[in-house]
Structures are given as structure tokens and as C-alpha cells.
Amino acid sequence: MARIESKLAALGLVLPAPLQTPPGVVLPFSMVRLVGSRAIVSGHGPLNADGSLAQPLGKVGAELTVEQGYAAARLVALAVLASLQRALGDLDRITAWSRVLGMVNSAPGFVRQPAVINGFSDLVIELFGAQVGAHARSAVGLFELPFGIPVEVEAEVEFAA
Amino acid sequence: MARIESKLAALGLVLPAPLQTPPGVVLPFSMVRLVGSRAIVSGHGPLNADGSLAQPLGKVGAELTVEQGYAAARLVALAVLASLQRALGDLDRITAWSRVLGMVNSAPGFVRQPAVINGFSDLVIELFGAQVGAHARSAVGLFELPFGIPVEVEAEVEFAA
Amino acid sequence: MARIESKLAALGLVLPAPLQTPPGVVLPFSMVRLVGSRAIVSGHGPLNADGSLAQPLGKVGAELTVEQGYAAARLVALAVLASLQRALGDLDRITAWSRVLGMVNSAPGFVRQPAVINGFSDLVIELFGAQVGAHARSAVGLFELPFGIPVEVEAEVEFAA
Numbered sequence: 001m002a003r004i005e006s007k008l009a010a011l012g013l014v015l016p017a018p019l020q021t022p023p024g025v026v027l028p029f030s031m032v033r034l035v036g037s038r039a040i041v042s043g044h045g046p047l048n049a050d051g052s053l054a055q056p057l058g059k060v061g062a063e064l065t066v067e068q069g070y071a072a073a074r075l076v077a078l079a080v081l082a083s084l085q086r087a088l089g090d091l092d093r094i095t096a097w098s099r100v101l102g103m104v105n106s107a108p109g110f111v112r113q114p115a116v117i118n119g120f121s122d123l124v125i126e127l128f129g130a131q132v133g134a135h136a137r138s139a140v141g142l143f144e145l146p147f148g149i150p151v152e153v154e155a156e157v158e159f160a161a
Numbered sequence: 162m163a164r165i166e167s168k169l170a171a172l173g174l175v176l177p178a179p180l181q182t183p184p185g186v187v188l189p190f191s192m193v194r195l196v197g198s199r200a201i202v203s204g205h206g207p208l209n210a211d212g213s214l215a216q217p218l219g220k221v222g223a224e225l226t227v228e229q230g231y232a233a234a235r236l237v238a239l240a241v242l243a244s245l246q247r248a249l250g251d252l253d254r255i256t257a258w259s260r261v262l263g264m265v266n267s268a269p270g271f272v273r274q275p276a277v278i279n280g281f282s283d284l285v286i287e288l289f290g291a292q293v294g295a296h297a298r299s300a301v302g303l304f305e306l307p308f309g310i311p312v313e314v315e316a317e318v319e320f321a322a
Numbered sequence: 323m324a325r326i327e328s329k330l331a332a333l334g335l336v337l338p339a340p341l342q343t344p345p346g347v348v349l350p351f352s353m354v355r356l357v358g359s360r361a362i363v364s365g366h367g368p369l370n371a372d373g374s375l376a377q378p379l380g381k382v383g384a385e386l387t388v389e390q391g392y393a394a395a396r397l398v399a400l401a402v403l404a405s406l407q408r409a410l411g412d413l414d415r416i417t418a419w420s421r422v423l424g425m426v427n428s429a430p431g432f433v434r435q436p437a438v439i440n441g442f443s444d445l446v447i448e449l450f451g452a453q454v455g456a457h458a459r460s461a462v463g464l465f466e467l468p469f470g471i472p473v474e475v476e477a478e479v480e481f482a483a
Contacts, residue, residue, distance in 0.1 A: 027275055028282045033297040035259045035319055043299030098357045101476070103301055106466040113468050114349055121350045136355040138365030138476045140425055141466025144267040144302025146274045154262070154299045158357055188436055189443045194458040196420045196480055204460030264462055305428040305463025307435050315423070315460045 004091035007127050008081075015082035016075075017051035019044075022147060032087035039087060039094075039157045043103070045149035046075035047082075057148040061110030064150050069104060072151045073119030080120075080155060081127075088159055096158040097124055097135035103152045106141030113139040120153050165252035168288050169242075176243035177236075178212035180205075183308060193248035200248060200255075200318050204264070206310035207236035208243075218309040222271030225311050230265060233312045234280030241281075241316060242288075249320055257319040258285055258296035264313045267302030274300040281314050326413035329449050330403075337404035338397075339373035341366075344469060354409035361409060361416075361479050365425070367471035368397035369404075379470040383432025386472050391426060394473045395441030402442075402477060403449075410481055418480040419446055419457035425474045428463030435461040442475050 008015065021027055033040045046054040060069035085091050102117030104110075117139035125133040135155075145152050169176065182188055194201045207215040221230035246252050263278030265271075278300035286294040296316075306313050330337065343349055355362045368376040382391035407413050424439030426432075439461035447455040457477075467474050 025275060026279060028279060028286055029261070029298040030295045033259055033295060035257055040260050040297040042297040043301065096357055098355055099362050111466055111468055111470050114347060118348060118350060125350055134352045134355060136362040136364040137351040138474065139468060140365065140464050140474060142301050143304035143465035144272055146272055146300060148272050152299065152301060186436060187440060189440060189447055190422070190459040191456045194420055194456060196418055201421050201458040203458040204462065303462050304465035305433055307433055307461060309433050313460065313462060
């Protein structure tokens, strides 16, 4: 069993199935785009194990607490890892996390975006370690996100041939 | 005639002139920045053929319908292609679309950003095909965009020497 | 003395100390991530010389004028340069600015984001010149930014081994 997959199993974490696109929605792009040694990751939201959008939807600071936002960002990390596994075959091929753009669906006056996106960063670093898992990051407050998801993250990693 | 340019002509599409900067505005950056084999594309809005900002301005879900937003995103794709043509000389040099960040000027409660940014993605895939045109994408709701434009897209493509 | 550092000194500009993380905040990521010849820069806000968050906080178009937003964006450039200096050892190693994403904490109806982010771009071009300093850029209006900072910029530069 691969290293990252065993760590996920040891943590009792399951990578979700591909996004079940909501009815009437067409998403004509790739969840992960491989260009040279770069895997460029589309914006992902939080998913249930079956690929449906995880609840609760809404804005952090209103419908969601910071803790619920953190949990949603952790689910986003799992959805991103699932897409990377499908694109790369094996998560152990990832040699470096490069960039994370964390977008938090924010209620007026909510300014704790970093505490929310830590749900993503903490899991990446726990799984990949401080060297490979290190990443540049922005965590910012969006006005609206698709379908009302509370968190969306786009990212980029390096991978080995 | 080049391949992509002929497809554009066959579709009756015209690439716009460079942005006519609104009075009093200074934009001290490059519309496309070439770094190695990467062409990094600045945020573009929808333009008329003469390079002026296309109407309507405003927020999708208020001043613009989803269909008008889709049409605006398609105009943004044409503006991006025009900038890439000026930077690369020939759009056939593009070997891969890498990344698209679609930003929709969103009315409160508007959550159909993907349907809007499809106006950009659909044209890219129609012109470049499923292999070259594939791209990672995020489509998110911004609070305000410069000059009140309804859609702004920044992107990155790979090109051949 | 290095070239960029002398220019900074000649302008009377000082690079700030590392961000003094506000109490209770954990930021588990790298301010700059080096990947090959790319230095990927996390979102930075405006800092005082001692690394504390610069005042005023708030939204441009409400708590801040455009001129104050421009000054804040210039402080963001200094914070980014300070992080790049710590990561690269010497700012003269930068061979190209690639990408700038300028995010302006925007009051309702504020649409002059480019005039604000010019505070960042103008300093980069003054210091690095038109060739090296050229960059692709987006300047957009965010709904909320962490801690209420008025401007956040993430960026990417190329550097020489």
C-alpha cells in the first residue's frame, strides 16, 4: 500500500468519489490538468464520500461557524486528493505542494479566513510532512461561491514522472 | 491561414483590438507575460471589437442574466485570444490551456458562476479541441470588479517555441 | 551592496520584519515556496517596519481612500520583497516577475481596484525596470480579507540559480 494512502487509512479518512454534478450543471473542464511536472487543480468544494456536495452550505460567519468552516476545508482537501489520485494514479508521486488559493464564502465582517483554510493546510502537512507539504497560500473572503459551498480551494502540486 | 484563426473566421468571430483604457486609468502591467513556455494572462474583461468595454456592465444575477453573463464570458475569451495572438504571433503555438480563473461580478445570492464561465470554457474547447483546450478552472463570485465589468478571467497557457 | 537593495535604500524604503502573527492565529504555510526556478509568493498584506499589520484596516472606498489603498499596496510590495529576500538571499536573483493577483477589500460600488494595485506594480517596475518587472496582473474586489486588511497580493517570480 502506498505511503499517503496508508496514512489516510490510519487516520480513518476516505477519499470521496468524483463530484456528482448537480442537475442541469455542465462543467466542461478538467478537475486536474497535468502540464509537464505540474498538476494544476481546479477549484474544489467539500464532498461527501459519494461525491455529493457536503452540508452545510452557506457562508462562514453566518450559516457556518469557524469550526464548521475548518471541517469543510478538510473535506475540500480530501476531494482534491481524490482528484489528484485519479489524475496521477498514486499520491506518492507528489513531490511538492506549490500553491493553495483558499476561498471562503464569507458573511459580512467575517475576517478569520486563515483559520478556515487551515483545515486544508493542516491535513496536507499531516499527510505529506513539512518538506513536501509546504505551500504558498492565500486565504480570502469571497462574496459568493457556486451552489453556496462554504469553501473552495484551487491548488497546484509538482509530481515526479 | 492558421488553424485557430480559420476556425474563428468560420464561426464569424473577430478578435478585438487592444483594450481602450478608460480615461484617467493607468495599467502598468503586461496583458500577457511570457516566462519560459508559459504564457501568463492578466485578468481580462469583455470587449467590443474596437477594444472598448462591452456593455452591459454590472452584476450577474442583477443587471445581467446568466445568459448575458455567458455571452460576456465568451467575449472575455475573445479578448484573451487577441492578447495571446499579439504576444505569440500565432494562436497555433498554444499547446495546452493550463489554468482558468473565472471571476463573476455577482449579485447577492447568485451561485451559478460555473454556468457563466462556461461561456469562456466552451469557446476554448470548441476552438482548441478537447486535448489542447482542456484546463483546470475555478469559477467564483467576486464582490466588485474594475469598472463594473461583469466577468474577469485570468489564465495560463503553454506554448511551443 | 546589491542592486535592488541599493535602489530601496536610495528611495528611503525599508523592508519590514516578518509578519507578527496576530494573537491566536496559526499560519501553517510558507510565505514563499520555491519550486524549480519559480518563487511562489503567498498572499501578503501591508506591514509596518516591525512586521505588525499596518493601519488603517478596512475597505477601500469606505475606511480608505484610493490614495490610502495605493499606499497600502505599496507596503504590500515591500512585505513581498522582504519575504523574497529571506527566501532567495538576494533580490537580484529575481529574473522576471510573472504574476500578480491584487485583491482589494472593496466597499460596495468601489470599482477602482486597478488604481489601488498600481501601488504594488509601480514599485516593482521602479525597482526592477520594465523588462524584469513586467508582470501579468489581475486587480479585483474581494468581499472580506483576513484581519480586515485593505489589500492582499499573491504573486510569482522567476529566479536564477
